[in-house]
Amino acid sequence: MKKTLTGAALAALAATGAQAGGLDRSGQSVSAIFDEAGTARLSFGYVMPSITGEDTGGGGGDYDVGENYVQPGLSYTNAVKGGFNYAIILDKPYGADVSYDDDPTTSNLGGTMADLNSQALTFVGRYAINERFSVFAGLGVQSVDAEVTLNGNAYANAITTGAITSQFNAGLPSGVPELDSSVLGAAIAGDTDARDAIIGTYGSTAYTNLASSFAPTRGAFVAGDGYDFEMEKTNRPTYLLGAAYEIPSIAMRIAGTYRFETEHKADTTETVFGTTTDGEVEYVTPQSFNLEAQTGIAPGTLLTLGYRWTEFSAVDLVPEALGSDLVDLEDSHRYTLGIGRQFNEKLAGSASISYEPTNDNETVSPLGPTDGLFGLSLGARYNDGPMSLSGGVNYTWLGDADAGVADQAVAEFEDNHAVGVGLQVAFTF
Structure with missing residues (x-):
């Protein structure tokens, strides 16, 4: 029953992969390390942002810049003798899909777009010191590539x-x-x-x-x-450290995970003013810290809490010909609170809320034209022997923001949202 209840409490967030602050996509949770030995998870999320704004230049019209995207995930957990277990996790930690479909000669941002892709494969090993305390560490490989166009008046x-x-x-x-x-x-x-x-x-x-x-x-x-930037895919090692405290009798667990900053060096191609320049750029993907907690608060009821900090302010991507930062984001702070309820031996449901405070800057990057969010997720999990099926839906209200270029507001974005749906299937062999 605890297995079903815990999975249901996480299903709404883990399955939907809703839009988060900065470039965050997966949330980089390592909760799979606490799965039962021999467990494989496969998740599929589909997110549909609605990010619309109005050009402030007078000649341009309205923007609809949010592109739908898929968020897959895969993990496998197993045990080794002597208190050791491990998990292999495949996810897409960061991403961006933004496109300003307007005439670049009559609007401020028409023709501007960003397509950022990433993948990460991580091996996490955990050692249980005793029934309550455990430590874990991870080694992985992360790949990133991107294409950006800056256009418009x-x-x-x-x-x-x-x-x-x-x-x-x-x-x-x-x-x-x-x-x-x-x-x-x-x-x-x-x-x-x-x-x-x-x-x-x-x-x-x-x-x-x-x-x-x-x-x-x-x-x-x-x-x-306009200006076109292409960055070739790079593969770099990543590292993480963590620790957990558990009281199994009440399904209580507090786990903290720190991920180190990852340094990248990539070949680039820039085209501007009719000239193409081949070069190289150095940048980092950010360090982060996840705090994930859960505890039983009544028979058949589980409370979950979470916090994630991501240092996006350290992600400076400055191509040679452009000479300025393409990312220009603030740090992200994400808070979650959820509750799961067991209905019977096979079925459980969950509800959770997520919140990211605004940074209150006068302008934000046109490649991420929102500031803060508030989200609601609903999930359910059905357990039948070695197989369980989870589903979830998320609705997120995205904070208003003014998109700026050279610190000048050029577009206003208000009353936006994102909807995410997803499924997760797990097998215990």
């Missing part, structure tokens, strides 16, 4: 201004302060104070030359269909 202005500024600064004599691209952008947009500041520092001829090069450089950006 907002990126045309920002990237053009950045390129002109970078070229100008490269030719300055030693000791002369460098020009900030935001100052040049403001001056070209008609800010007289910004224009006078450039003239006062570098002379009127310098400003005239800068301004005159803006239109043809911007034209080359538009003619080349």
Whole structure:
């Protein structure tokens, strides 16, 4: 009965794989390490985000940028003599599927898109010190690849201004302060104070030359269909450490898992202003910490709690030609609270809520145009001998946000949500 109840309490979250903060997809749980020996799990989730916004540029229309995605998962758990057991876990920890389907010549973000894929295969070994205390560690391999396009009027202005500024600064004599691209952008947009500041520092001829090069450089950006970035797949080792405390008689367990930051180095191809550049980029996938807890609170009733921190602020992806961060995300903090109820020996149900606080920034990345969330999940599990079948559905309210380019709001996103559905089947051999 405890096996069925525990599985039902987790089914709503584990099966649906609902959208989370930053680039999080799977949540990277290692709960499979606590499965009965000889257990295999297979899960399949399908998530349907509805992320709509309005262009603030005047010429553009409405955006519908959320792309549906699949979230699969696989694990196998078995025991070894002497208090050891292990789990092999396959998941997709991170991802992004965003597309601004609008005319890039009349909207701020039309033509912008991001497609990030990842896979991870992790081996986790656990040693039970006694009935209550255990420690575990994991070694795995993680792969990541991505394709990003930045387009539309907002990126045309920002990237053009950045390129002109970078070229100008490269030719300055030693000791002369460098020009900030935001100052040049403001001056070209008609800010007289910004224009006078450039003239006062570098002379009127310098400003005239800068301004005159803006239109043809911007034209080359538009003619080349914006900025395109492709990052080849890399495979890197990953590591984790954890510990757990359990009281089996009341189905109580508290488990903490720390995952180390993973360093990547990938080959890249950038195309902008009609020029293609092959290069290399170094970046990390973030360190994280998961705290997962459960306890029986009454006969046939289980309470679950969870917390996940992910350091997305450390994920700086700065391609050579672009010269700025493609990710630009804040750390994610996710809280969950759930309850499971046993109906009979074979059937149990669950309900849970999830919450991520807002970061309250004035703007967010157009490649992740929401801020915070609140979700509700319902799940059920049917157990029949060695096989169990779990199903769940999730509805998540996504927080409002202004998408920004160069710290300027260019689109407003309000009243958005995501729906996730999923199935999980488990066999104990």
